[in-house]
Amino acid sequence: MRNRVTKKTARWGAIGAAALVFSSGILPPHNIAEAQERYYQRRSILDFFLGRRYIDDYPPAPNESAPPRSIPKKKKTAPKATVAAPRPAPPVAPPEEKAVEKLDTAQKILVVGDFLAGGLGVGMDAAFQDSPGVVIETHSNVASGLVRDDYYDWPSQLTKFMDESKPAMVVVLLGANDRQQMVTDSGKEKFRTDGWFAEYQRRVASFGKEVTARKIPLLWVGLPAFDSPAMTADALQMNQLYRKQVESVGGEFVDVWDGFVNENGEFIVTGSDINGQQVRLRTSDGINLTEAGRRKLAFYVEKPVRRILGTQASPDLVRLDSSNVPALDLSSNPADHTDPISLSDPNLDGGTALLGGAAQPVSTGKSPRDRLVQDGEMAPPPAGRVDDYSMTPAKPAELSAK
CATH class of the missing domain: 3.40.50.1110 (SGNH hydrolase)
Incomplete structure (x- = not known):
């Protein structure tokens, strides 16, 4: 207990003596510089809560200019490249509807x-x-x-x-x-x-x-x-x-x-x-x-x-004259167009007569229709058709053998 009191008393006595010497201006020069340097240092949070006090808690001596505080220089970083937002495209005006030209006969x-x-x-x-x-x-x-x-x-x-x-x-x-x-x-x-x-x-x-x-x-x-x-x-x-x-x-x-x-x-x-x-x-x-x-x-x-x-x-009505006929350039290659052909031309299909102009062949026998109507005879059906009854009937001996 005695030692604790002694140490405390000694500490406060030392601090008081230092304060007296500091206030009287008789602090050694090297101590003054050291005190000024420590004055500008930050105390830790432990010093704040534990109550630690140093000589740097006191201002510098009179008539002494405080050294300039050194401010840490920030590292220069290259400016970030800013990407400009794309500008919206200007609104496109709808195409003006061209007025339909009225006909002279409207x-x-x-x-x-x-x-x-x-x-x-x-x-x-x-x-x-x-x-x-x-x-x-x-x-x-x-x-x-x-x-x-x-x-x-x-x-x-x-x-x-x-x-x-x-x-x-x-x-x-x-x-x-x-x-x-x-x-x-x-x-x-x-x-x-x-x-x-x-x-x-x-x-x-x-x-x-x-x-x-x-x-x-x-x-x-x-x-x-x-x-x-x-x-x-x-x-x-x-x-x-x-x-x-x-x-x-x-x-x-x-x-x-x-x-x-x-x-x-x-x-x-x-x-x-x-x-x-x-x-x-x-x-x-x-x-x-x-x-x-x-x-x-x-x-x-x-x-x-x-x-x-x-x-x-009707909106589909058009001018029926030479003013709206498309231009046809046939001078470059005459083979690109075909001359009109008359519908009455016999040579249209390579023949010499119009269709139906030749005599039709004459049949000497009766047609199936005539045999059916006049004689009551029906043309034999094709073999294998459902109405083909021309199968040869089986003989009795063949039936008994089966």
Whole structure:
């Protein structure tokens, strides 16, 4: 115990003396340098937990500059080669479809009507863009109809358009703006009254007769459903009127109602397009048509148009003149082509007469048919066939021997 205390006392005494000498500035120079060098060395974790203290735990003596701390140099490593990520290829724009050149003899389809007819004309342009024998010509007035003839006189305008374009067919889509008061010879008639419907029927029939009287096919397109229930109910009633009056003058009514309602007969904004995909057909106002809706509206008209025009509306129709004949260079080797041969040439097969020109050989005997019909004789069957009964019957002695 005594020795332990003595050693502890001696240790602390030594440390105190060293501190006194260090603080008074009388530490030998070689000890100062050694202390400064040890001051900058790291202590281990054992020194921290065991409480070991050295002279290097004290700062260097005054007026002595501390040596610069040596920082271990890091090994220079070659920079890693960075591989740039491959840039995505720029999107390739789809090739623009070349418009089919229309023939000089292409038939014109005249589309007339209100704002819906304008969209129908756009859809029909897309429907017949690949048909060189069909040209679509559209004349529409957004706010027009058959009621306000003081604003736009459709009967006179129709006559003007037909005289100018000489159409092969007329397509009409009117009525969306006609739900309003009408001025007649007898006065003003409110919408939905009997007088209003009577005058409106007369105007529809007269308008259609302007077309059919010229022996031009007439297609009258019905109104689609609308977002407003009142407009939808009126459109249903007016479609019935259109069908009756147009058919009475020799025209054809095109019903498009099922394409813009659901299975319950309700108005839809989104529905199937001509390819069966779900798309938006109507705009936010519930009245106008989107691009897909216009194309679907034209789809209903496209079918009767192709039926009436026949091959004229076919996309395979080509120009039948010298402008599209491929160039044939026969000057290089005349043996590459064969001269045409007449079908009546007897030398076609190396003979001197046409087939059937020689006399047929005459048979002196009767044919198997004649022997069967006239004499009742049947030609003997080939040997071994199922109906060959020409086997020689066995004799009784042969049977007994067996």
